[in-house]
Amino acid sequence: MSNTATQTSTGGLGRLIRRYPFLPALIILVLLLALNGVFEPRSLSFRSMTGLVSTYLALMMLAVAQTYVVFSGDIDLSAGSIVSLVNVSVIALMQKWGGDGFAVIAACLVGALIGLACGLVNGIVVAGLRLQAIVATFATSIFFTGLALTVLPVAGTPAPEAYWTTYGGRFFGIPFVLYAVAAVAILLAILMRMRLTTQMLAVGDDQQAAFQTGLPVTAIRIKGYVFCGLFAALAALCITGDTASGDPLVGGKMTLYSVAAVVLGGSALAGGFGTVTGSLIGALIIGLINALVFFVGTPSEWQNFVQGLAILLALMAGILVSRGARA
């Protein structure tokens, strides 16, 4: 009875968006895919799509990482620096341990641990010591970049062949990155059902209310940063596979892209509302915009300009769609 009342009070689109907040982003994604197809029909082939995913899987991971801190109303400006630090650490370790399969796996595990540790540091600094998230993680980003530069002062050390041939290779005729995407999808589906996700969103919604409710607010926020560190490390492993080399500054410019992906995906930057699925779509939107800018033949000196404009348009379109649905 009461359900029908809510249904009639708003349109069908509004109801769908409330249930799937990433819907506007999905519409933009499909639109961009179509545009890409118009300007470069081959870009819709299985092969190019796989290439797109393998290039932007790192950004997708970083967008997921950012989402978990944004859920509880925080932000991590060091996410990209964690990517850099893990990237150079993994490269250095694999080189040191001799580049066979075992060394690769061991280095990846250590890389994940480094990501977790960075996340823990951020969590303690922001939630434990109650510093402003935006400034504190900006400071830790400089700190992590500094560490990365001591591990590998200049870009260029190559990854062992076993690593990048796996990342770029195929198994049973299916590209490795698609297995990775499937694994991440399953992982995210599991994480979405966690009590912690609901608690993070409740903290982001109203921190005081969450405290009065009896939630361990500080611990929940720290866990958000730890998740962020872990997924940033996964992003680093992807980028290592894609570029096949170490670069102490590789992640720096990815940080704000990850924030943009979260917002494009329909999450509220103030916290309390959003989905990881949306952030994945947001990262793909950024990837497709970059591809489109290339396919339409933008002169190189205009590429940044057009790319920035396109992201702005995508943001506006997303807001217009959700606003139209609410009215």
Added chain:
Amino acid sequence: MSELIVRGARKAYGATVALSRGDLHLKPGEVHVLIGSNGSGKSTLCKIVAGSVKPDAGEVLLDGKPVTIDGPRAARALGIGIFYQELSLAARRTVAENILLPAMPVKGGIFVDRTELEERTARIIAEFQDVAGEGFAADVTVDRLRADQRQLVEIMKALASEAPILIFDEPTSALDRAQVDRFFEILRRLKQEGRAMVFISHRMDEIFSIGDRVTVIRDGATVASSAIAETNADEVIRQMVGEREALSAESKPPVPAAAGEPMLSVANLSGVGFRDVSFTVGKGEILGFGGLHGQGQSSVLRAIFGASAHHTGAIEVGGKACAARTPAEAIRNGIAYVSGDRGRDGTLTGRPILENVTPIHFLRNRLHLARPSVLTALVEGPLKALKTKFQDIGQPVNSLSGGNQQKVVIARWLIDRPSVLLLDDPTKGIDLAAKSDLFQLIRSLAAEGMGIVLYSSEDAELLANADRILVFNSGVVTRELQGEERTRYNLYHAAYEAA
């Protein structure tokens, strides 16, 4: 079966004492009413018991054993559940998630058990389903609910804790009759089960229909506690008023000869939180707004000032129609507004005193260039008249005490005199000396011919300074107190009447 005793609980925020001596004896199987005027410390006492406020002193005994409650989680573990007056809901989460947020059912250690969540919340919601109204369902997010429905969710959240001790801090303020009746049925059942409940309400009829005992708090201290059957509404109000009744009669201002020509007249003003408000303020008059906190007084003042919208009604300033839609318009029409919430409405934090005194001057005279020497000369007079204490006109305003900050904010209205001054609880967080300076100034401004409206949440202040008092209850003016009627007793009586 839990018995809770609080003895000598004390809590101060800086110089402001929220609770000086809170005592409470809560027995199993009773509904214990807490009553007291605005800011008397009821909510602070409740929050101390619920663990969200840490007391400076005092002890809490649970079943005879002293306990320390060092957080909301600890309180829950001890079996204490609470309904927060300001609600503790996550707006973007669903009704079901909110109800069980404190203790989400889990399976496998980390995953939300959706089936269990749905079953348990369905049972709780079922008790209110027929009175909850349209659009209320387990899977609706809280931000899509009406105020009364949100209050029901907070009630359900408290009930879901199944705690032996339940505290309800004004749970009925937005509920309609049917919802209150249903809530009371449940309270009576819980009483049968032997639970102990604290109930706060400002509606006398509710208190006498559900309460077993009543404890009265006045100025942060517990003053009386008696069985409901052995007392009555008049007695309770007398206890809330205290002996200061006699004092306040003496400090009452003399009745002015006759209010002069109308400076501000408001007719049938309605908006969000108030309806059909009409009054006139004469030249040289101080009109008081009284009643419980948040009954529409601030909303009316902000609507006149153009800081929030009103739907219908007419406003005249000095005989000229003035329907200001922005504060800038209102200011140019000669209206001044001083709010007690200095951080939000008053000071430009971090900026020098000089800049804090001059913005109205710039606005009214449409100035665009600042000439420090001219401005400094302009500013000196008003600051001196208010006895503002500061070292240097260039020091940031937030380096001053609360009282001096408020003087700086008031000084900005004195360079170009307005014809109407609206005071919205202006003495919040100000020391006594500054208060008396402020009221002296306000009286002298009135004597110079300004029309003044004063809303104060402190009844003593209102009684001592207002020539006439309009008592607000649920957004409407329920009574006007004039001349000899201006007593604490009458003020409370009008404020606590069932609306």
